[in-house]
Amino acid sequence: AQSVTQPDARVTVSEGASLQLRCKYSYSATPYLFWYVQYPRQGLQLLLKYYSGDPVVQGVNSFEAEFSKSNSSFHLQKASVHWSDSAVYFCALSDSNYQLIWGSGTKLIIKP
Amino acid sequence: DPKIIQKPKYLVAVTGSEKILICEQYLGHNAMYWYRQSAKKPLEFMFSYSYQKLMDNQTASSRFQPQSSKKNHLDLQITALKPDDSATYFCASSQDGTANSDYTFGSGTRLLVI
Numbered sequence A: 001a002q003s004v005t006q007p008d009a010r011v012t013v014s015e016g017a018s019l020q021l022r023c024k025y026s027y028s029a030t031p032y033l034f035w036y037v038q039y040p041r042q043g044l045q046l047l048l049k050y051y052s053g054d055p056v057v058q059g060v061n062s063f064e065a066e067f068s069k070s071n072s073s074f075h076l077q078k079a080s081v082h083w084s085d086s087a088v089y090f091c092a093l094s095d096s097n098y099q100l101i102w103g104s105g106t107k108l109i110i111k112p
Numbered sequence B: 001d002p003k004i005i006q007k008p009k010y011l012v013a014v015t016g017s018e019k020i021l022i023c024e025q026y027l028g029h030n031a032m033y034w035y036r037q038s039a040k041k042p043l044e045f046m047f048s049y050s051y052q053k054l055m056d057n058q059t060a061s062s063r064f065q066p067q068s069s070k071k072n073h074l075d076l077q078i079t080a081l082k083p084d085d086s087a088t089y090f091c092a093s094s095q096d097g098t099a100n101s102d103y104t105f106g107s108g109t110r111l112l113v114i
Helices: none
Strands: A003-005 A010-014 A019-021 A024-026 A032-038 A044-050 A056-058 A064-068 A073-078 A087-094 A100-102 A106-111 B004-007 B010-013 B019-025 B031-037 B044-050 B053-057 B064-067 B075-078 B087-094 B109-113
Touching: A003 A087, A003 A100, A010 A019, A019 A106, A024 A073, A032 A064, A032 A073, A044 A056, A044 A064, A044 A073, A073 A087, A100 B044, B004 B087, B010 B019, B019 B031, B019 B087, B019 B109, B044 B064
Parallel strands: A010 A106, B010 B109
Antiparallel strands: A003 A024, A019 A073, A032 A044, A032 A087, A056 A064, A064 A073, A087 A100, A087 A106, B004 B019, B019 B075, B031 B044, B031 B087, B044 B053, B064 B075, B087 B109
8 A cells, every 4th residue: 555654753953954854655656756845824835746757856945855766765855954944844645546645744843 | 815715714613513614726727625634644635626526535424525616616514523523624726636736735724623
């Protein structure tokens, strides 16, 4: 069965430090993968997506993610975080019925 | 201007009552969806509509009924409300219902059933 796992419920990094948020997926074929961000009291906003081709995809606000078929992963990265990046980040895949299967989310806390 | 409007933002309901959650999108999209976000659970897919037709329903209970009076509307009627229905309900839309469609989400309706 398809699934998305975000093993870290909460990640704390210092402002200016680099960031990696982990996402592992389980899917029988090559999936369509997404990262969304949810700021407090707002809806989800698309950060980036992967369909095929270059495994490193660029997104908004200098985020990028790397797809690894061998590791079944789609980790989100950023070279230098800003306090405004504090939010909850969701990894998702689109299944054969075109539904989004979501991870449980990772809350990112930025220390000053 | 918000591209997907969900009303109300907050809703408190009594157990056993009925409520309608409103969703309108102004993106010209052809597919609309409802998702539920409960405490400490991943987002759950509920319904998908394409061109005002139900495409998929993953909600076990018939107490949840989507209603599409116009192409850009997909309301959610919930009857016989239970405390377990307390959650944030997100409406979303995409250009069409394909796997690589970009979703746009509304800001959600937070429902509390007491």
